[in-house]
Amino acid sequence: MEFAGLRKHCAAITRISVAADWARMAELNGNRIVMIANGAGARQAAKAVDAARDISTIVSTGFCGALDPALGIGDIFVAQSVQGVPVSTPQSCKVCTAGALASIDHVAQTAAEKAKLRTTGASAVEMEAAGVQVRARALGVPFYCVRSVTDLADETFANDLNSALREDGHFATMQILRSAMKDPVPRFRELVRLRRRCWTAARTLGDFLADCRF
Numbered sequence: 001m002e003f004a005g006l007r008k009h010c011a012a013i014t015r016i017s018v019a020a021d022w023a024r025m026a027e028l029n030g031n032r033i034v035m036i037a038n039g040a041g042a043r044q045a046a047k048a049v050d051a052a053r054d055i056s057t058i059v060s061t062g063f064c065g066a067l068d069p070a071l072g073i074g075d076i077f078v079a080q081s082v083q084g085v086p087v088s089t090p091q092s093c094k095v096c097t098a099g100a101l102a103s104i105d106h107v108a109q110t111a112a113e114k115a116k117l118r119t120t121g122a123s124a125v126e127m128e129a130a131g132v133q134v135r136a137r138a139l140g141v142p143f144y145c146v147r148s149v150t151d152l153a154d155e156t157f158a159n160d161l162n163s164a165l166r167e168d169g170h171f172a173t174m175q176i177l178r179s180a181m182k183d184p185v186p187r188f189r190e191l192v193r194l195r196r197r198c199w200t201a202a203r204t205l206g207d208f209l210a211d212c213r214f
Helices: 042-051 111-118 129-139 173-180 184-211
Strands: 011-015 022-028 031-037 058-066 076-082 097-103 122-126 143-151
Touching (some): 031 042, 076 129, 111 122
Parallel strands (some): 076 097
Antiparallel strands (some): 022 031
C-alpha cells in the first residue's frame, strides 16, 4: 500500500525475485528504481536493503505517526536526522515538513508516548528508518527518509497493534479483528479510518517522491 501512490508515476514496472516480501523494478523520471517492502520494524527493513542490488542511493519511505501537533493526515515529513544522526534531504518543489525522526521498535500506541517522544525534539515517529540507516552507512551510499502521516500526535489507538505484530514484521489480521470484536464500535471505526488514511498518505507520498531529486 505504501508504494501505491508512487507506482502511478512509474513506467516499466517489473516484478523481481529477491529475498523480500514484495519487490518491483521500475523507471521513474528516467531513473531505474527498486521498490521493496518487507514488513514492519528495523530488522525487516535492513533485510530489504540486503536483498537489493547495485545500490547507489537509499530512500527509507512509507508511513509515520505525527509527534508535532501541526502535522496532519497525509502531510509529508522529510527527516533531517534519524535517532539524532543527520541524513541527506532531497530537493522538491512540493510542501513538506522537515525535522528530526524517532525510529523505534514498536508502534507508538498512545498520545502520552507520542508526547514523551516529542520532548526528544522529534517531529514524527516510525519503525524502519534506523535499520535502513545502518545498512546505508555500511554501504557508503546517500541515505534519505521521506514519510507520510497516518496518525496524529494527540491520538491513542483503540486497537492494540503491538500485540498483533509478528516476528516476521507483519500484523496478525485475524488477531486484530478478534480483538476488535470485544469493543466493536470504536475499534472497527478506527480500522476503517486508518485504512482510508493510509490511501491518502500513499497518494501524497507518491506525488512527493515523484517530484524529488535525490
